Amino acid sequence: MSLSAGIKRKIRDGFLAGYQEVQKLTSAELSSLQPLTQMAHLWAWAISINATAIHNWSRLDDFYTKRHLHQLKRLSTKEWQLF
Numbered sequence: 001m002s003l004s005a006g007i008k009r010k011i012r013d014g015f016l017a018g019y020q021e022v023q024k025l026t027s028a029e030l031s032s033l034q035p036l037t038q039m040a041h042l043w044a045w046a047i048s049i050n051a052t053a054i055h056n057w058s059r060l061d062d063f064y065t066k067r068h069l070h071q072l073k074r075l076s077t078k079e080w081q082l083f
Contacts, residue, residue, distance in 0.1 A: 038075050045072075 045068050
């Protein structure tokens with residue numbers, strides 16, 4: 001969501017810092033934020049594919065697949081790490 005909404009790192013870092021003031025996250029929780037973000041992307045992609053199949057929409061072309069794979073690859077790079 002952050003990628004498509006354009007939320008900048010400064011805002012994400014501020015959100016996390018504010019959250020940490022109220023409830024400290026363990027090191028395991030902190031290290032799981034990025035993989036969970038990637039899983040959320042896959043989950044949303046699966047929901048979209050399922051809806052497309054149920055309603056027989058014709059969005060499942062090469063561009064659709066390549067775009068989602070590109071987004072997933074960006075999430076795995078250091079510059080796009082959300083947390």
